[in-house]
């Protein structure tokens with residue numbers, strides 16, 4: 001028996017004159033509005049589904065095309081690598097920004113200024129052209145002729161690497177601001193308490209400050225990951241074969257542009273939806289101790305709903321009957 | 326960074342004092358907060374620091390575990406110079422690692438508790454013993470439960486700080502500091518953020534601790550506690566020690582006008 005059922009059986013049957021049953025306000029406009037929106041949505045869907053200019057068979061055919069699947073894989077790989085590397089870089093940049101060393105904090109400020117202040121598309125193309133700027137990259141002692149190792153730039157920086165570099169460096173600038181805000185959100189007393197227990201600065205950062213900053217960092221980082229996933233499509237300008245490029249390559253051959261864009265969009269939607277699951281659980285993990293009770297996970301909620309169905313009574317909505325004393 | 330130490334041949338002979346503070350100076354910018362403060366705290370005794378707001382009580386306490394650096398003078402705890410390594414007449418600041426090692430022996434309790442909000446009461450207590458002192462997990466948990474029991478919170482091990490009242494949080498904070506087996510405990514106004522009805526529980530724990538022979542330096546405005554527990558009361562004002570002595574002397578027969586004025590204002 002759930003707590004609610006118990007309350008109902010206690011109060012519902014033995015209602016006295018003192019009990020007042022609150023009846024929620026009726027809101028007819030809500031129903032009319034909802035009906036209108038549903039009607040419009042149905043009309044739009046109908047017009048799409050019955051449109052003779054859309055080849056639905058082609059969508060089905062290309063949804064699992066080998067090239068599309070490879071594109072999906074590459075999109076995920078680029079997203080993963082650039083998010084991981086940029087986050088590490090972001091922590092370093094944020095630490096530099098917060099450092100009392102004026103050179104470090106100025107360099108970090110300049111980095112964020114430059115990479116946030118120019119369009120990502122421009123940065124991607126620039127990295128693609130790096131080979132034209134520096135024909136050879138070499139490892140040696142600066143300002144001398146001593147060279148240990150050198151390589152042809154175009155050989156090292158393929159389109160794939162150029163794309164990764166562009167996305168990673170750009171993202172690190174944004175993420176560093178998120179990390180910095182997270183670090184600033186932690187009370188100064190936390191550091192002092194940790195130090196007074198004999199914790200070193202690094203240990204304090206790892207076990208006390210960072211876990212608390214994570215609470216502030218994770219929601220925007222989830223957004224950034226979803227943006228990153230979609231921004232990989234910009235790499236089409238330097239011909240990285242991620243999913244959008246693959247889709248355009250195929251449609252340039254069979255001229256089914258809209259169908260292939262729908263295919264790509266369906267994949268993007270699937271991938272961004274899946275990405276919000278780990279975010280939910282990370283938020284839960286780092287939200288520990290902030291509220292008096294953690295919200296149930298979707299799994300727990302489902303289990304609870306099934307459990308009550310088996311007992312034959314659905315839990316009553318909270319506002320239906322409230323006993324006012 | 327190095328500072329010049331005052332020449333003082335007597336420091337080596339001071340063995341009965343657990344804490345020796347000699348002519349400590351500290352400024353924030355142009356504002357001199359501590360002016361030649363000297364103080365000795367014998368092992369196993371309780372010293373209460375009193376004084377108006379801004380007189381430098383917190384700063385002095387924070388210098389003792391090197392949360393603040395000092396500009397001159399010296400602080401010696403259990404025979405060890407705090408925060409600096411002496412060579413000749415110069416003292417060189419220690420590395421963060423060496424300072425962290427020294428702080429292990431000095432527990433501190435803050436006005437605003439500063440429990441780690443993402444850890445339960447028990448996790449707060451075992452974090453440093455396991456992570457810093459290297460105690461095995463099982464042993465640390467057993468000890469933490471004993472400490473929780475001792476501060477009257479045996480049933481609250483799994484509670485997060487947000488689920489505890491202020492008085493309960495402060496008692497967990499005391500247990501957390503005790504878990505590192507400190508030889509000295511510093512309390513900075515441990516009860517002034519608490520509702521009046523919660524003050525008693527915290528003071529009881531502190532009384533108990535004093536009875537067991539812990540060396541304590543306590544900043545507090547609780548005159549009743551100071552009278553009952555303190556071996557020594559130190560009145561500070563404007564960064565200097567104005568008057569110090571047995572509580573009955575300082576409270577009932579203050580020699581300085583500034584002390585009298587202050588005591589009237591808190592009574």
Ligand SMILES: Nc1ncnc2c1ncn2[C@@H]1O[C@H](COP(=O)(O)OP(=O)(O)OP(=O)(O)O)[C@@H](O)[C@H]1O
Nearest residue numbers: 353354356358376377378379380381382383384385
């Ligand atoms: N980090 C700091 N930077 C600049 N000034 C500071 C700093 N910490 C303390 N002060 C100043 O030093 C003086 C002494 O402060 P302290 O906190 O030691 O006083 P206190 O005796 O503990 O007062 P209270 O009873 O209000 O806690 C105050 O004038 C304060 O403004």
Ligand SMILES: [Mg+2]
Nearest residue numbers: 382383384513
């Ligand atoms: Mg203070």
